[in-house]
Amino acid sequence: MTQTFDRIFRHGEIVNHDGRHQGDVGVKDGRITALGDLSQASAGEVVDCTGLTILPGVIDSQVHFREPGPTHKEDLESGSRAAVMGGVTAVFEMPNTDPLTISPETLADKVKRGQHRMHCDFAFWVGGTRENARHVGELERLPAAAGIKVFMGSSTGSLLVEDDEGVREILRYTRRRAAFHSEDEYRLRERRDLRVPGDASSHPVWRDVEAALNCTRRLVGIAEETGAPIHVLHISTAEEIPFLAEHKRLVTCEATPHHLTLAGPEAYEKLGTLVQMNPPVRDAHARNGVWHGVQQGIVDVLGSDHAPHTLEEKAKPYPESPSGMTGVQTLVPLMLDHVNKGRLSLERFVDLSSHGPNRIFGIAGKGRIAVGYDADLTIVDMKRQETIRNEWIASKCGWTPYQGMTVTGWPVGTIVRGARVMWEGSLDEHSRGEPVKFWTA
Numbered sequence: 001m002t003q004t005f006d007r008i009f010r011h012g013e014i015v016n017h018d019g020r021h022q023g024d025v026g027v028k029d030g031r032i033t034a035l036g037d038l039s040q041a042s043a044g045e046v047v048d049c050t051g052l053t054i055l056p057g058v059i060d061s062q063v064h065f066r067e068p069g070p071t072h073k074e075d076l077e078s079g080s081r082a083a084v085m086g087g088v089t090a091v092f093e094m095p096n097t098d099p100l101t102i103s104p105e106t107l108a109d110k111v112k113r114g115q116h117r118m119h120c121d122f123a124f125w126v127g128g129t130r131e132n133a134r135h136v137g138e139l140e141r142l143p144a145a146a147g148i149k150v151f152m153g154s155s156t157g158s159l160l161v162e163d164d165e166g167v168r169e170i171l172r173y174t175r176r177r178a179a180f181h182s183e184d185e186y187r188l189r190e191r192r193d194l195r196v197p198g199d200a201s202s203h204p205v206w207r208d209v210e211a212a213l214n215c216t217r218r219l220v221g222i223a224e225e226t227g228a229p230i231h232v233l234h235i236s237t238a239e240e241i242p243f244l245a246e247h248k249r250l251v252t253c254e255a256t257p258h259h260l261t262l263a264g265p266e267a268y269e270k271l272g273t274l275v276q277m278n279p280p281v282r283d284a285h286a287r288n289g290v291w292h293g294v295q296q297g298i299v300d301v302l303g304s305d306h307a308p309h310t311l312e313e314k315a316k317p318y319p320e321s322p323s324g325m326t327g328v329q330t331l332v333p334l335m336l337d338h339v340n341k342g343r344l345s346l347e348r349f350v351d352l353s354s355h356g357p358n359r360i361f362g363i364a365g366k367g368r369i370a371v372g373y374d375a376d377l378t379i380v381d382m383k384r385q386e387t388i389r390n391e392w393i394a395s396k397c398g399w400t401p402y403q404g405m406t407v408t409g410w411p412v413g414t415i416v417r418g419a420r421v422m423w424e425g426s427l428d429e430h431s432r433g434e435p436v437k438f439w440t441a
Contacts, residue, residue: 003034005043007375008024008043008045008046010024010048012050012053015054015346015350024041027375027415032369052381053381055350056367056368059088059367060302060353061254061301062094062303063305064094065306074395079308081119082329082395087332087414087422093122102139107124107144107145115435116433120431123438126148128178129159133166136174147174149180150181152181152218153183153211154323164222167219172226180231184214185215187208191211200268201268213237216232220244220250228250229250230250232252232254234256236280236286240253245298253298254299254303255299255303260338263282263287276314276325277305301352304327306325308397329395330400330402333386340382362440363437366436375418379414380410384408385406416433
């Protein structure tokens with residue numbers, strides 16, 4: 001009896017948890033239902049992937065899409081459009097919106113806004129605060145909750161939990177892996193006078209290595225005291241890597257493409273406030289140290305920390321200029337370029353961008369090309385050379401710090417639960433974005 005599928009992706013090189021091999025992917029009702037030689041099968045559509053590489057759908061577990069709040073620079077629709085244009089099939093969005101995502105009601109509001117409006121699938125981090133600490137065990141298990149996110153630095157209001165006791169109280173009640181922005185707020189306050197007006201290169205002087213390392217040491221100590229698993233976001237220093245390597249029983253960590261690609265002082269000389277991020281882009285020593293973490297398996301996932309601001313906002317003189325840049329759309333091409341330059345294998349990229357999120361966050365049915373899993377696929381041309389340009393950026397703010405950079409390796413197709421959402425640079429089908437599901441929820 002002839003097998004029948006909704007769609008077959010034929011003749012691609014599949015890169016997965018079990019290595020690389022040529023084959024076809026059969027999709028029905030939004031899920032992968034067969035792998036291998038499907039030349040005798042029939043389908044409503046057959047997509048020729050000859051010469052292309054089929055990856056598990058890329059998951060970006062750290063984005064800021066600004067909705068509700070300052071939606072003049074991003075919203076859930078535009079941010080997710082940027083995601084799928086760059087080959088990303090699912091995102092975890094951050095809680096520092098307006099109002100903050102810190103309650104069942106504010107989480108439910110975001111889910112309602114994203115449902116069947118976002119182009120990719122989604123989950124939302126819930127902010128951990130002193131006020132909701134005793135309820136985080138319930139909040140992190142609500143539908144579409146990625147987990148609890150805590151800012152130990154670089155936030156305001158109730159989202160800033162800079163003291164050990166406040167962090168300890170949150171971790172006493174968490175059961176899933178909580179994520180942390182790890183910069184020592186006390187040290188940042190002490191060093192504010194080191195900011196040089198009009199000079200963005202003083203940003204990493206103010207937010208120095210010790211601000212990150214001291215906070216990560218404190219955080220890991222509290223995690224080991226409470227037995228709570230934690231995730232340290234956007235590692236930016238060489239010094240944190242060997243420390244984290246000694247504490248992998250409870251601790252996972254993330255690297256970002258900008259900390260792996262850019263370095264001062266050149267980046268600040270060229271881009272000024274456009275490269276201003278928290279934690280900052282540092283020197284080549286720091287960048288090499290983060291790469292060591294990637295290459296030694298210490299880094300668990302990649303996240304873009306997509307945090308857009310308009311060019312007008314970024315043009316304000318430092319330090320009035322806001323920290324943040326676009327990143328969700330450039331994550332895949334930047335990292336494929338690094339693959340082609342020999343800095344990591346394609347299998348390691350897959351581990352960081354799909355298998356890693358699946359493993360450490362307990363994602364159900366995503367992160368692998370396997371029968372029964374959602375048909376989320378990132379289809380790339382590893383030989384294609386393109387120049388990244390502002391005109392390509394789908395974010396509302398319309399710019400990228402990588403303007404003019406030529407890369408080798410490019411996303412050709414974004415498949416979300418079997419729907420061909422992006423193909424060859426165009427929105428091909430409007431995905432009806434749905435909440436990501438988790439084993440632990």
